[in-house]
Amino acid sequence: MGNRVKAIVSYDGTLFSGYQVQPEKRTVQGELEKALARIHKGDKWKVTGSGRTDTGVHSIGQTIHFDTTLSIPAERWPNALNSLLPEDIMVREVTYVDPDFHARYDTVGKEYVYQVNNSKKKNIFKRNYMYHYPYELSLSEMKRAAVLLMGTHDYSSFSSPRTSVVDKVRTIFHVGIEKKEDEWIFRYIGTGFLYQMVRILTGTLLEVGKGKIEADIIPSIIEGKDRDLAGPTIPGNGLYLTKVFYEKQKLQEELDKLQKSM
Amino acid sequence: MGNRVKAIVSYDGTLFSGYQVQPEKRTVQGELEKALARIHKGDKWKVTGSGRTDTGVHSIGQTIHFDTTLSIPAERWPNALNSLLPEDIMVREVTYVDPDFHARYDTVGKEYVYQVNNSKKKNIFKRNYMYHYPYELSLSEMKRAAVLLMGTHDYSSFSSPRTSVVDKVRTIFHVGIEKKEDEWIFRYIGTGFLYQMVRILTGTLLEVGKGKIEADIIPSIIEGKDRDLAGPTIPGNGLYLTKVFYEKQKLQEELDKLQKSM
Structure with missing residues (x-):
């Protein structure tokens, strides 16, 4: 071959x-x-x-x-x-x-970024590249919720029921939130993500930021294992698959780097 | 009515x-x-x-x-x-x-901006919003040429021959060049612009920046009144109509503001 x-x-x-x-x-x-x-x-x-x-x-x-x-x-x-x-x-x-390298089975982690345009008015030039969410957001509340989303959990509440995947346990190592003028960047690193999971995680964080969901109830949302408990599935236009990791050491280095910059 | x-x-x-x-x-x-x-x-x-x-x-x-x-x-x-x-x-x-206001006949000036992505590699997310031009550019040479492009001239050399417009005399009040990391912004303010004129002006400035056209020959390009003398017509994807002026005072204020920031 x-x-x-x-x-x-x-x-x-x-x-x-x-x-x-x-x-x-x-x-x-x-x-x-x-x-x-x-x-x-x-x-x-x-x-x-x-x-x-x-x-x-x-x-x-x-x-x-x-x-x-x-x-x-x-x-x-x-x-x-x-x-x-x-x-x-x-x-x-x-x-x-190596001939036994496999792009799917050999992954040890992935990074996704979700970009939100938080300005009052829509920007038509960004419509395909950022989700427009014009509501005031509390960074401190979202950061509190982000910490509670991390860890090793059954993330059934944060995945679309339309999936054949049975084991919904995943590990999220990192949830980062950065603000750059009126653009917000949500960064997720984990072992893997379920169908629509990053869109639901970000949809939930935005509702926390807006004050519609309290950060403190995140653990009970996870425990409930019920999709209806979490926030909405926001559109795919703001979502980017940014990194795929195949070596645990590289993944650890990335996590250490992000840890230091926080 | x-x-x-x-x-x-x-x-x-x-x-x-x-x-x-x-x-x-x-x-x-x-x-x-x-x-x-x-x-x-x-x-x-x-x-x-x-x-x-x-x-x-x-x-x-x-x-x-x-x-x-x-x-x-x-x-x-x-x-x-x-x-x-x-x-x-x-x-x-x-x-x-006023009922006699006319969006076309009452203009006293227009501003166009042309955006160039000067990074070595293409950025697929900007492909519709910036012209990718990966060559090294001399800002000082382009600024020298920009000054020579301003004024009241017959701009035949900088317009597509495919036009029914007879009078090709226009006034360019301002040609500005800004650099922001690897993005370049070319700003033009004038009484009006001929068919494809901003794309040809920018195409010419880029060739000056690259060293293919000497800044000093700009006056002879203008005087020649021959489309073949100027640089190429670059694509429309980097071009933005940014302002239309209907009052001479507002136009003057804008020019004064740009003058101060130079």
């Missing part, structure tokens, strides 16, 4: 029906597989991603693997693929990896 | 075939007229803009007028229209004006 390639891929999710291939739909995986089929002069080429992202969700860190029969140097792969990809997907970095 | 309304309109030009109505095409004017027809419960409603903008060109300052038979208070007009407009157009500000 040749060599296994690992690649980090950015995409603007606006015009995609999510990451995962679906018949008749424009998907990120579909476009990647088309480009790889062309470069290999084949009919089909298989790409494996670290996981799916939903319609409208963006990436600067999605990680994939594929096998190749070509001997292109790693540093030339990005340009070779980008010249065949549409302008809303970009391969950022390529490395050759 | 009732009252004449003046409105300032933002739009994301990405998905429009420009400002001006064209059959079978999605245009800004077309969407505005549709919304006004609906609010007036009429078949058609006429909107007059300060001028057209091309495909992909954005606005935060386009100014229009229309006549209304409704007695909606000025401060309620934006929400009334925005609820009927698509999410890539937004009415920002509405005032009632």
